[in-house]
Amino acid sequence: MRTIIVGTRQSALALTQTGQAVELLKQLAQEHGIECQFEIRKIVTKGDRILDVTLSKVGGKGLFVKEIEQALTDGEIDIAVHSMKDMPFELPEGLVVGAIPQREDARDALITRGYSSLEELPQGALVGTSSLRRASQLQHLRPDLRIESVRGNIDSRLRKLDEENFDAIMLAAAGLHRIGWQDRISAYLPPEQCLPAVGQGALCIECRGDDTFVLDLLSKFQHEPTALAVRAERAFLGRLNGGCQVPLGAYASVNEDSSGGAALLTLTGMVGTPDGATMLKETASGNDPEALGLLVADKLIAQGAERILAEVRE
Ligand SMILES: NCc1[nH]cc(CCC(=O)O)c1CC(=O)O
Numbered sequence: 001m002r003t004i005i006v007g008t009r010q011s012a013l014a015l016t017q018t019g020q021a022v023e024l025l026k027q028l029a030q031e032h033g034i035e036c037q038f039e040i041r042k043i044v045t046k047g048d049r050i051l052d053v054t055l056s057k058v059g060g061k062g063l064f065v066k067e068i069e070q071a072l073t074d075g076e077i078d079i080a081v082h083s084m085k086d087m088p089f090e091l092p093e094g095l096v097v098g099a100i101p102q103r104e105d106a107r108d109a110l111i112t113r114g115y116s117s118l119e120e121l122p123q124g125a126l127v128g129t130s131s132l133r134r135a136s137q138l139q140h141l142r143p144d145l146r147i148e149s150v151r152g153n154i155d156s157r158l159r160k161l162d163e164e165n166f167d168a169i170m171l172a173a174a175g176l177h178r179i180g181w182q183d184r185i186s187a188y189l190p191p192e193q194c195l196p197a198v199g200q201g202a203l204c205i206e207c208r209g210d211d212t213f214v215l216d217l218l219s220k221f222q223h224e225p226t227a228l229a230v231r232a233e234r235a236f237l238g239r240l241n242g243g244c245q246v247p248l249g250a251y252a253s254v255n256e257d258s259s260g261g262a263a264l265l266t267l268t269g270m271v272g273t274p275d276g277a278t279m280l281k282e283t284a285s286g287n288d289p290e291a292l293g294l295l296v297a298d299k300l301i302a303q304g305a306e307r308i309l310a311e312v313r314e
Pocket residue numbers: 013061083084085086154170171172173174175199200201202
């Protein structure tokens with residue numbers, strides 16, 4: 001019987017979402033009469049060892065992913081469960097996305113010290129986030145807020161809200177839901193207020209392209225509407241070269257009933273300055289996810305998105 005080794009980082013979120021994915025894979029294997037067992041292997045990445053350094057200075061979020069991918073390539077592990085939003089645009093040779101399962105909540109969440117909405121935060125409140133995308137959109141809505149960087153895993157960021165001077169911090173709702181900390185959420189920010197990161201809330205199950213046994217199993221885990229939405233968002237990301245940490249967001253929604261001739265996908269993308277003074281946003285609909293991603297990106301480029309991104313990257 002095949003033993004499938006699943007690699008994971010050691011953060012609370014990574015361990016939890018890998019465990020949850022493995023439970024679902026076990027069920028799917030059983031339902032489809034695929035005989036296999038699973039083993040979870042923990043991997044310490046460079047990104048985890050230098051969590052206190054600003055991520056963008058040391059190679060971006062791709063850092064977490066790279067060492068796990070090396071273990072896949074080397075055959076040390078057979079499957080890796082990643083947060084889609086941490087995935088660089090291109091995969092290393094020989095590796096493929098075996099499945100994109102159903103998306104969790106894609107929204108960002110506000111975790112506050114006693115306030116129940118963004119509007120309720122007092123003038124000049126201190127908000128912790130190290131995401132330029134979140135900072136840009138927050139400052140656009142509330143120029144009075146003071147933004148300060150807060151790094152670390154979800155658990156250490158929540159601890160910093162409790163122990164340091166922050167009035168609020170921002171995190172992805174999906175991560176908090178997965179680890180069972182949804183009670184900490186004070187408010188959800190709808191995509192109209194704050195566009196999530198590309199792929200936020202979705203998972204990427206990666207494997208070797210020649211591992212037909214694993215590919216067959218993973219194909220049962222694929223959620224087609226999520227995959228379509230993520231493809232559109234990632235095409236947008238690729239066009240704008242958004243691989244590193246830049247103030248860029250996108251969200252694609254899927255029209256589950258396009259029988260009346262309505263388009264399958266609607267994609268909104270944004271690029272803003274880190275201070276939120278300039279906020280470019282475009283929406284379009286279409287049936288071809290890649291074409292839609294490029295279309296929305298091109299609309300933003302026509303408004304000067306590349307100039308903003310170039311300045312941020314400097
Ligand atoms: N950048 C880190 C990261 N990568 C994935 C998630 C969890 C949410 C998700 O799966 O999209 C988080 C934490 C956060 O942004 O709050």
